[in-house]
Amino acid sequence: MRIDKDLVAASATPLVLGILADGESYGYAILKRVDELSGGRMQWTDGMLYPLLHRLERLGLVEASWGTSDVGRRRKHYAITAAGREALVERQAQWDVVAHALQQVWRSAQDGLQNPPRVAEGWA
Amino acid sequence: MAPGTAAPDAASPGPHAALEAQIDQWRGYVRRREAISAADVDEMEDHLRERVEDLRATGLDDDEAFLVAVKRMGTLDDLSREFAQEHSERLWKQLVLVGEQPGRTRSWRELAVVLGLAAGAGVATKIATSVLDEDVVALNAALLVLPFLTAYLAWKRQVTARVVGALVVPFVALGLVLNLYPFEPTGSTLVLAVLAAPAVVWAVVGVAYVGGRWRSDARRMDFVRFTGELAVYYTLIAIGGGVLLGLTTVTFSLAGVDLEPYLDTWILPLCVPAALIVAAWLVEAKQNVVENIAPVLTRVFTPLTLVMLLAAFVVLATAGDLADVDRELLILMDAILVLVLCLLLYSVSARDPLAPPSFFDGLQVLLVVAALAVDAVALTAMLTRIAEFGLSPNKTAALGLNLLLLVHLAWSAVLATAFLRGRRPLADLVAWQTRFLPAYAGWAVLVAVVFPPVFGFV
Numbered sequence: 001m002r003i004d005k006d007l008v009a010a011s012a013t014p015l016v017l018g019i020l021a022d023g024e025s026y027g028y029a030i031l032k033r034v035d036e037l038s039g040g041r042m043q044w045t046d047g048m049l050y051p052l053l054h055r056l057e058r059l060g061l062v063e064a065s066w067g068t069s070d071v072g073r074r075r076k077h078y079a080i081t082a083a084g085r086e087a088l089v090e091r092q093a094q095w096d097v098v099a100h101a102l103q104q105v106w107r108s109a110q111d112g113l114q115n116p117p118r119v120a121e122g123w124a
Numbered sequence: 125m126a127p128g129t130a131a132p133d134a135a136s137p138g139p140h141a142a143l144e145a146q147i148d149q150w151r152g153y154v155r156r157r158e159a160i161s162a163a164d165v166d167e168m169e170d171h172l173r174e175r176v177e178d179l180r181a182t183g184l185d186d187d188e189a190f191l192v193a194v195k196r197m198g199t200l201d202d203l204s205r206e207f208a209q210e211h212s213e214r215l216w217k218q219l220v221l222v223g224e225q226p227g228r229t230r231s232w233r234e235l236a237v238v239l240g241l242a243a244g245a246g247v248a249t250k251i252a253t254s255v256l257d258e259d260v261v262a263l264n265a266a267l268l269v270l271p272f273l274t275a276y277l278a279w280k281r282q283v284t285a286r287v288v289g290a291l292v293v294p295f296v297a298l299g300l301v302l303n304l305y306p307f308e309p310t311g312s313t314l315v316l317a318v319l320a321a322p323a324v325v326w327a328v329v330g331v332a333y334v335g336g337r338w339r340s341d342a343r344r345m346d347f348v349r350f351t352g353e354l355a356v357y358y359t360l361i362a363i364g365g366g367v368l369l370g371l372t373t374v375t376f377s378l379a380g381v382d383l384e385p386y387l388d389t390w391i392l393p394l395c396v397p398a399a400l401i402v403a404a405w406l407v408e409a410k411q412n413v414v415e416n417i418a419p420v421l422t423r424v425f426t427p428l429t430l431v432m433l434l435a436a437f438v439v440l441a442t443a444g445d446l447a448d449v450d451r452e453l454l455i456l457m458d459a460i461l462v463l464v465l466c467l468l469l470y471s472v473s474a475r476d477p478l479a480p481p482s483f484f485d486g487l488q489v490l491l492v493v494a495a496l497a498v499d500a501v502a503l504t505a506m507l508t509r510i511a512e513f514g515l516s517p518n519k520t521a522a523l524g525l526n527l528l529l530l531v532h533l534a535w536s537a538v539l540a541t542a543f544l545r546g547r548r549p550l551a552d553l554v555a556w557q558t559r560f561l562p563a564y565a566g567w568a569v570l571v572a573v574v575f576p577p578v579f580g581f582v
Contacts, residue, residue, distance in 0.1 A: 046175065048198055050207070064478070073169075075167075
């Protein structure tokens with residue numbers, strides 16, 4: 001199953017902030033974590049992560065610092081800031097509302113499948 | 125430079141030479157995209173190499189791993205578009221060059237449009253100066269020249285009919301108001317209207333520049349940059365033109381021809397307005413040539429202005445009795461605050477938003493604080509005087525501008541301090557700079573349109 005592009009884009013910010021809330025990380029590791037969390041079903045275009053991280057940095061939600069990897073390459077690490085944690089809480093609340101609404105819709109849709117719709121009568 | 129080339133050798137010696145060459149080539153391709161900086165390429169290269177290693181661990185060879193990794197990174201066009209959206213300041217110098225690529229016909233047509241509009245601005249001014257009184261020309265100066273600049277920008281941005289309407293209406297309305305008001309010939313409201321009208325019209329130019337999207341902070345900041353570069357270009361053209369004219373006049377005088385009578389009546393009315401349109405075209409076409417001049421000037425003048433302000437503060441504070449200072453002091457203070465604001469605006473507009481706070485940022489906060497201190501001393505002196513003699517149109521206009529500048533700079537100082545201490549991102553400071561600008565246009569409208577009837581046109 002492939003996840004719709006818009007859905008991936010909408011969930012990218014809370015996912016990244018949530019992963020960084022667990023501790024400092026860097027681009028490739030963040031993507032691998034997304035892969036693990038979604039069981040490989042959320043496929044990002046790798047490069048697109050970086051403009052997103054830079055936007056979060058500009059908005060002050062994450063802080064970046066340059067370090068070195070095990071093999072001595074330059075590597076940019078990202079850490080969540082206090083403002084980032086606030087934003088994450090806010091996003092989480094928003095997603096809870098969306099998820100809750102969707103669950104109700106799924107349930108009524110399922111009911112609808114079991115009991116054929118009588119909507120037409122109501123309108124008539 | 126080392127991170128890209130030297131370090132990997134430790135991890136992957138000889139056998140992977142082909143892979144190293146491929147990665148090098150990839151770096152080259154990515155680096156050519158203006159929106160992606162060297163640091164971004166380093167960051168993505170680190171990613172690419174990890175991806176390649178992971179893929180090799182699953183049994184792919186170098187070639188296969190590289191191909192898959194590059195494919196997963198995304199196409200360069202998509203990537204650079206995303207980076208461009210996030211880092212528009214890097215693209216500022218590229219906007220026009222990208223637009224010109226489709227063909228050379230457009231640039232020739234553009235040159236024709238520019239020369240036509242420049243000639244139009246010159247001729248309009250020439251006709252006005254030979255037909256109308258000096259006062260009336262001064263009152264309408266902005267309305268004579270800037271519609272041509274607006275027309276150029278509107279043509280260049282291919283604005284919609286609605287935006288054209290939004291551009292034409294203010295010109296017509298302001299023209300009617302200014303010319304139908306029964307100004308006293310030497311009244312101060314006339315002088316104020318002469319001074320405020322260009323500011324009003326400049327806001328209209330701004331709407332044309334941003335193609336009607338004046339709500340966008342980023343576009344407004346682009347207009348600020350445009351204004352600064354236009355001033356730089358215009359000054360350069362004026363100096364060059366002055367030298368050329370001087371040489372011509374001297375040469376002609378050797379031959380017994382006196383050029384001076386034509387200078388005021390023909391050459392200046394035609395050339396001064398036309399040069400503005402040409403300067404605007406140069407800024408649009410050659411942004412990358414002087415893109416760094418305004419920021420460099422701010423770097424040079426920020427410390428100097430700080431010294432000047434500290435000296436002014438000492439002089440004002442120790443002068444004792446400031447009670448008999450006149451509105452000149454207030455106007456002088458406005459000029460100083462405008463200067464400080466420009467220094468702040470242009471360094472903020474050119475600053476890399478991701479760079480950490482530096483010594484220069486601290487210096488800038490000091491500058492703003494010093495300006496506010498000097499202004500506080502001058503304002504106290506002025507307020508006692510206003511309390512004594514009441515408000516004249518001049519004092520009200522100067523005081524209003526002073527208060528606007530005060531609010532603008534004071535909140536800038538708060539935001540800049542918060543940025544220095546890591547409490548707020550630079551984006552807040554940038555957004556505040558451009559969001560406050562419409563307030564000045566609003567005040568200029570008040571001064572030009574509402575003041576004259578309120579103060580009885582004197």
